[in-house]
Amino acid sequence: MVKTALEEFAFLIPLLPALAFAITFFFGKKMPSGGAIVPILAIAASFVISFAITLGLLANPGEVVSQSYSWFAVLDIGILIDPLAAVMLSMVSFVSLLIHIYAVSYMSHDAGKARYFAETALFTAAMLSLVLSDNILQLFVSWELVGLCSYLLIGFWFEKPSAAAAAKKAFLTTRVGDVMFLTGIIVLTSDLLKLAGGFQEGVYLLRFDEIFSYIPQLSALQANIFGFEVSHLTIITLLFFGGAVGKSGQFPLHVWLPDAMEGPTTVSALIHAATMVTAGVYLVARTFPMFIAAPGTLMVIAYLGGFTALFAGTMGIVMNDLKRVLAYSTISQLGYMMLALGLGATVGLEAVGVSLFHLINHAFFKALLFLCAGSVIHAVGTQDMRELGGVGKVMPITAGTMAIAALSLAGFGIPGTSIGTSGFMSKDPIIENAYLFAEHSGNWIPYIFAIAAALLTSIYIFRLIFMTFAGKPRSDYHGHESPSIMTVPLSILALFALVFGSLTRTGFMNFLEETFTNSFVDLNIGNLAGIGGYELVEAAGHEPVLILWLPLIMAVAGLAIAFVIYYLRVFSLGPIASMKNPIYRLLYKRYYQHEIYTEFFSIGIVYGVIAFLTQVVDVIVDSIVEGIGILTVGVGEELRKVQTGVVQTYATVIIAGVSLLIILIKLITEVL
Structure with a gap:
């Protein structure tokens, strides 16, 4: 009965911080410490619920918490708490709770502390919602809300030009990955509809268990790219990984993370430790069965993760801030996490x-x-x-x-x-x-x-x-x-x-290890690795x-x-x-990334192309407007010649016109 009761309260894990956001946002200025007590109590309650469910799962990891509710008939809003989600929920809520308590003193003299606690509460709610999602579309919605909150928090001191610029940089850089992630969802949905014969009542195609059931068929679909046959599953997982590269600061979309330091230090702790940057790693882990069945994808992750770990470390040794x-x-350690996932090709x-x-x-x-x-x-x-x-x-x-x-x-x-x-x-x-x-x-x-x-x-x-x-x-x-x-x-x-x-x-x-073998999904990772062309070996320990x-x-x-x-x-x-x-x-100079990304690419190429196209359009529009003016003036000049001012001429024209009109009416009447 205890486990059932806890399952019933699972929806409160993200909802309580979301409610704390609303209360703090509207009433925080009238409360002590900017209303900090509200998100602290809400996140504490979320942690208690999360940790209690985690303890229940530890006793019986095969029976996971799974709840789905229909949304527009063919989609769903759902909750999934399996071992993977449980440890993430406990960590996010616990670390966020400590950061919020710490921030009571750290932000005590800041005039915008009510706004700060409202935004951090929403940030925490978005991350908890992302972790709880049982389908890829709901995860993406929460993913975008996490991005929005990071923009608000990095630019918290928006009156500082450097903070405003850092917020925009984070928002735009992560959007590159988000577009790739969304494209992957669109390709996945299209393939699933093709394989399933369309949407079916009561079947939620975008829920993770349904997606995983179609992995062999998705892998069999092939696309010809530059003369190479590429599995649709490889395309989808690479696009998903593109989203993870943006959120989790992998090369080359890592450039927003150092500038995110413009926000309060507590925001840096929240973003770099418990929430946003871990979302990309969680995405790859959550969809790992797709990745291990996708030929080549895990190799890309291993290489890029390892390179990111080393690349960021070389810059860390010379920074003075x-x-x-x-x-x-953080970037380096995220590289280690991605490297670990890529090594799934072996372990x-x-x-x-x-x-x-x-x-x-x-x-x-x-x-x-x-x-x-x-x-x-x-x-x-x-x-x-x-x-x-x-x-x-x-x-x-x-x-x-x-x-x-x-x-x-x-x-x-x-x-x-x-x-x-x-x-x-x-x-x-x-x-x-x-x-x-x-x-x-x-x-x-x-x-x-x-x-x-x-x-x-x-x-x-x-x-x-x-x-x-x-x-x-x-x-x-x-x-x-x-x-x-x-x-x-x-x-x-x-x-x-x-x-x-x-x-x-x-x-x-x-x-x-029970994440993909339970009451929600039951997968054979070894068979999926075979689909991906990977040969697994025994775990480490005999080196x-x-x-x-x-x-x-x-x-x-x-x-x-x-x-x-x-x-x-x-x-x-x-x-x-x-x-x-x-x-x-x-x-x-950080390998001149600012000069390459901002000055050369963004300003030189993107803005340069936009400026050129704007000039071309401007010339075309000006030519059209000027042409209409010249034509209007010319026609007016010719018509003015008809205006002689002689009444007899006008009377003659009117009589001729009326006569012509009468003849036309007569002809039309006889024909009809």
């Missing part, structure tokens, strides 16, 4: 468990990193690491919790044991699976990307730690420890970043000792490099960290 270092860290369904495990752990330590950064900024008034130093002496709690987050991000632990930080427990299996992929396929590129990114990760995060918290102050700041309403969430997140991975690793993986220890060696090496350079200062970085150094300049 506290939040931008963390932004590039099958384990890829979903490994990727989602890193997603959950990343949410804890990345939210902690951003909130610690916010604590520093709130206390000292700057986020330029070159102006900091010695902050650990005046902010010991913030420094301690951020050190824990750094250790988790870098992946410190003892291989082959359950001793280690949460990041170690989830990132190491990704690198081990990349080794399996390389050994099995002979393709070492994703593994090289992953292991090199691990070294860069350790370097840039400990560079941040030493430059910010160690040494002597490099400016006249007056720091102080943040109030307990901010440090308590930091401590809770630090605990999770430290021990969650080691406590839940085995159980988490086993739980996620050579060096391979098992190499990620930790990289983490220690990165720590040692950062310690020697930024703490001991054994040698000066002046000649290296100079704009005269072409490599440093390339990294600091």
Whole structure:
């Protein structure tokens, strides 16, 4: 009876934050702290419901929560809480709750705090709705609402030109991926209608269980593209992945993420840890049966994910802005998550468990990193690491919790044991699976990307730690420890970043394996992999000792490099960290992405073509208008000659005209 009651309340998980948005938006200004208590209570209730349902599923993962209600007869609005959705719901609501509590103090002096809490409540509701969706169309609607909320929150301080520009950049960049995602849905719907013979009453074609049932037929449909036969399923999944590339900041649509730092730090924590950026990873995981049956798609994901992890890391090591270092860290870790999913070409369904495990752990330590950064900024008034130093002496709690987050991000632990930080427990299996992929396929590129990114990760995060918290102050700041309403969430997140991975690793993986074998769907992933042309191998665990220890060696090496350079200062970085150094300049300029994307492509090509077409249309319109004028004047000139002013002439013309009219009427009458 308890489980049934919980199922009945599942719809409240996104609805309560949505109601909190409405209440806070209209009445927040008249309430204490901008009405923050309303979304906090609403999200807390959502977490309680989510966590209770998750506990029920842990006891019986085969019996998932599934509710569908007819919408326009052939579509549905539905709820699906399976193991995949359950862990996401619990994480999103829990981390969002801590961020909202923290924000009560962080936003206390902001005049727009009521608007802030209203927008963050709606943001959380949209993400929870996305996770709950049991069909692809409903997921897309929530997906777009998440994008809208990110635009509002990134541009929260819209009076700043940089914030307004960052919001527009995020909105337009992610729209590129969204158009691809929508195109994929349209192609999928068209194919399903063709295969099913049209819409049928009581059958919801866009619900995930129905979509999965048509995977073999979708794979059999072929399209000729540039002389190559390509499966429709490959086209659809690549378009879906295009949407994920935009939302989850994969190369080349990652450029909006660093600029998203223009919003409040709590917004950065919400976007980069718990909500928006994880949506793309969740989309690929949710539709994983389609991806593993699509020839070639998982290979694209593995390559792009691995490259993104390394590419973002190279930029993270030269950033001086506290939040931008963390932004590039987010892009890099999202690359790891996508890489993990792409490695499903070798390890099958384990890829979903490994990727989602890193997603959950990343949410804890990345939210902690951003909130610690916010604590520093709130206390000292700057986020330029070159102006900091010695902050650990005046902010010991913030420094301690951020050190824990750094250790988790870098992946410190003892291989082959359950001793280690949460990041170690989830990132190491990704690198081990990349080794399996390389050994099995002979393709070492994703593994090289992953292991090199691990070294860069350790370097840039400990560079941040030493430059910010160690040494002597490099400016006249007056720091102080943040109030307990901010440090308590930091401590809770630090605990999770430290021990969650080691406590839940085995159980988490086993739980996620039930995602596609339950009362909602019952799929054979091995057979689907065969359709996609993938040969699965056994899970990781039997790699050579060096391979098992190499990620930790990289983490220690990165720590040692950062310690020697930024703490001991054994040698000066002046000649290296100079704009005269072409490599440093390339990294600091972020590979000239702004010049390429904005100045060359957007302004030079897109705006240039639009300006040219506008000029052409302008010339054509002007020619038409001028031609009509000339014709009108010419006709008028000729008609004016008839106007002689002689009455006799006018009378003659009238008599002639009337006579002609009478003759015409007579002829028509006789004919009829």
